[in-house]
Amino acid sequence: MDRATPIRRKITLVDIAAGCGVSRATVSLVLRNSPLVNKRTRARVEEELRKQGYVYNRAAANLRRQTSSSIALVLNDLANPFFAEFAAGVDEALAAAGFVTLLGCTSESPQREQAVLESLIEHGPAGIILSPAEGSSAAQVLAAVGARTPVLLFNRELGGDLPEYAHWDSLALDNRHGAQLATEHLIAQGHRRIAFFGGHKDSSSCRQRHAGYVDALQAAKLSMAPSWRVECAPTRVDAAAATASLFAAEPAPTAVVCYNDAVAMGLMLGLNRRGLRPGHDVALTGFDDIAEAALCMPALTTLTAMPRARGRQAADMLLQRLREPGAETRRTIASVQLVTRASSCPPPSI
Amino acid sequence: MDRATPIRRKITLVDIAAGCGVSRATVSLVLRNSPLVNKRTRARVEEELRKQGYVYNRAAANLRRQTSSSIALVLNDLANPFFAEFAAGVDEALAAAGFVTLLGCTSESPQREQAVLESLIEHGPAGIILSPAEGSSAAQVLAAVGARTPVLLFNRELGGDLPEYAHWDSLALDNRHGAQLATEHLIAQGHRRIAFFGGHKDSSSCRQRHAGYVDALQAAKLSMAPSWRVECAPTRVDAAAATASLFAAEPAPTAVVCYNDAVAMGLMLGLNRRGLRPGHDVALTGFDDIAEAALCMPALTTLTAMPRARGRQAADMLLQRLREPGAETRRTIASVQLVTRASSCPPPSI
DNA sequence: CTGAAAGCGCTTACAG
DNA sequence: CTGAAAGCGCTTACAG
Numbered sequence: 049m050d051r052a053t054p055i056r057r058k059i060t061l062v063d064i065a066a067g068c069g070v071s072r073a074t075v076s077l078v079l080r081n082s083p084l085v086n087k088r089t090r091a092r093v094e095e096e097l098r099k100q101g102y103v104y105n106r107a108a109a110n111l112r113r114q115t116s117s118s119i120a121l122v123l124n125d126l127a128n129p130f131f132a133e134f135a136a137g138v139d140e141a142l143a144a145a146g147f148v149t150l151l152g153c154t155s156e157s158p159q160r161e162q163a164v165l166e167s168l169i170e171h172g173p174a175g176i177i178l179s180p181a182e183g184s185s186a187a188q189v190l191a192a193v194g195a196r197t198p199v200l201l202f203n204r205e206l207g208g209d210l211p212e213y214a215h216w217d218s219l220a221l222d223n224r225h226g227a228q229l230a231t232e233h234l235i236a237q238g239h240r241r242i243a244f245f246g247g248h249k250d251s252s253s254c255r256q257r258h259a260g261y262v263d264a265l266q267a268a269k270l271s272m273a274p275s276w277r278v279e280c281a282p283t284r285v286d287a288a289a290a291t292a293s294l295f296a297a298e299p300a301p302t303a304v305v306c307y308n309d310a311v312a313m314g315l316m317l318g319l320n321r322r323g324l325r326p327g328h329d330v331a332l333t334g335f336d337d338i339a340e341a342a343l344c345m346p347a348l349t350t351l352t353a354m355p356r357a358r359g360r361q362a363a364d365m366l367l368q369r370l371r372e373p374g375a376e377t378r379r380t381i382a383s384v385q386l387v388t389r390a391s392s393c394p395p396p397s398i
Numbered sequence: 399m400d401r402a403t404p405i406r407r408k409i410t411l412v413d414i415a416a417g418c419g420v421s422r423a424t425v426s427l428v429l430r431n432s433p434l435v436n437k438r439t440r441a442r443v444e445e446e447l448r449k450q451g452y453v454y455n456r457a458a459a460n461l462r463r464q465t466s467s468s469i470a471l472v473l474n475d476l477a478n479p480f481f482a483e484f485a486a487g488v489d490e491a492l493a494a495a496g497f498v499t500l501l502g503c504t505s506e507s508p509q510r511e512q513a514v515l516e517s518l519i520e521h522g523p524a525g526i527i528l529s530p531a532e533g534s535s536a537a538q539v540l541a542a543v544g545a546r547t548p549v550l551l552f553n554r555e556l557g558g559d560l561p562e563y564a565h566w567d568s569l570a571l572d573n574r575h576g577a578q579l580a581t582e583h584l585i586a587q588g589h590r591r592i593a594f595f596g597g598h599k600d601s602s603s604c605r606q607r608h609a610g611y612v613d614a615l616q617a618a619k620l621s622m623a624p625s626w627r628v629e630c631a632p633t634r635v636d637a638a639a640a641t642a643s644l645f646a647a648e649p650a651p652t653a654v655v656c657y658n659d660a661v662a663m664g665l666m667l668g669l670n671r672r673g674l675r676p677g678h679d680v681a682l683t684g685f686d687d688i689a690e691a692a693l694c695m696p697a698l699t700t701l702t703a704m705p706r707a708r709g710r711q712a713a714d715m716l717l718q719r720l721r722e723p724g725a726e727t728r729r730t731i732a733s734v735q736l737v738t739r740a741s742s743c744p745p746p747s748i
Numbered sequence: 749c750t751g752a753a754a755g756c757g758c759t760t761a762c763a764g
Numbered sequence: 765c766t767g768a769a770a771g772c773g774c775t776t777a778c779a780g
Contacts, residue, residue, distance in 0.1 A: 423767060423768080424765090427765095427766090434765060435765075435766085439765080458772090460772090461771095461772045461773065461774090462771075462772045463772080464772065
């Protein structure tokens, strides 16, 4: 290319300094808004910066200052609306604090997680927000990121124990209390035969939600039938397919506490196929309050985790940790709230 | 803290070199897998790297080599499932190519977009994938990112013209042809009174989809009534509220081409409220094929844009541009495909 | 208030 | 095959 284009070589401090006859140091002071610089000198330098279209090289500054202006965010899957909202909240809070978000996705694979963490850590993030892949272990994550970079664990626990020196904060949902609220609500509607549907027993959040369900039933002295506990993957498709198991034995439940909203929507589909009207013949509740929950037919009673707010909260916790590296480990449990909608009707009066 | 913790000062090349009695240069050659290094020296160095828990400082390497290993991804809103999927595809392809994704969200605001771009560009990304905020202009974006960093525009056009020297590639959906396919499908089902519902005329994608709808009607020599073009924000809530306008004048449409899936689902809600059964009394189609499209009742006939594949494609286009900075500008239009489901029934035989 | 000099952690010709 | 030296773009004591 021989014709002039504005794609010149990169403008640096040296160019600006030369352009207005001061030293690099002075330009640097202007950039960092130091009060030491003479007002008129500052004005001259600022004019030159604009004129030459200078772009600050933050990586160079970070190298010299031994600082970092990025935070890594490692999630399983952005296609899950819950995590997409969470990521939006994280990015929002980080941007407000002057940090940039480095994204990494693991697709629920501990091996990918390992690789993603190893790659991200080389970019020197000030901290890491990690929602662990299922089956990922503390030892593995620690090997990938070392003990120098603060980690905030979101939503899940890591397998195995962390060594004492690595005090990683965590933010989780109050799964147990949430499921208890949903179950109590169904009981208050008059239901006595209540099932727990979906999820896998080896998932910690599923165990916690099931425990909350049991809490509520026991407090109300209600009993459970074995056929009222059906496991399935937390997806609509699997839940729809597993619906039959709920009605395999007598007596059938009149209400169902679902592991999450996706499962609840799959169950609605499964009920429709059996000629049962959800929110009419069978009451049900979800968990997460994804966007569809308010819009499906019938609208789904569920628990709001407010993922965007959780994202902001996670970012704030990590930023706080950066400010006080020595502070005690925090394990925050975010409360969830019941949203009552049409799907949790009173029992059919048969 | 007086007790020893593994949070020592950072290990650098100097530590490794000292640890095994070679120079920094040799360690660097080992790290970069140079064939110049003696096999036994390499083994010794690698052992030392492992022993000391060395972490490569890619920022320092990038500074020295004048390279970059990051790409910025700037979107309106990660809470939109279409963009969340797109982002997942971008990250997947970038990670495979050894790049890390810098995330930025603009919330549809040109001012935020400006600020986000200015912040991201300081981190020196090798390129930028930008889905412009509505109303953002070429001049504005160019001012923020300069002409040195390649930009790939996704999904929308920028207002105003780009100067010649900035040849930015673009990837967009074939909105016009997609809407034409949907309309032709409804015509083939026997519909003759077909409305176009939702979106705003100042959105380029809406104009394109409307044009495709008109193409199909004109080719079939069908006429349009003014009340069959209703504008509303591309959200469920607004679409539900705007439903009445479609039936304000006689004759009412028997089928509706919706701007997108969200609008189509809002219309379903609005129809239900009026006692009209969607996919029975009124046929309708969407656009995007979001996850709910297959699962709502009735399932929605729509156009798949395959956002994850589009994300991979966008990333690949940008990576290609990095390889050939001088290549001609590419304006790729990704085709979309019709997915036929229950919502696009034949007309009521009244 | 401004400038000369050293250094952040790496890479890369260039000698040897 | 290995090492000494310069330099990427910035910042920061330290003189003056």
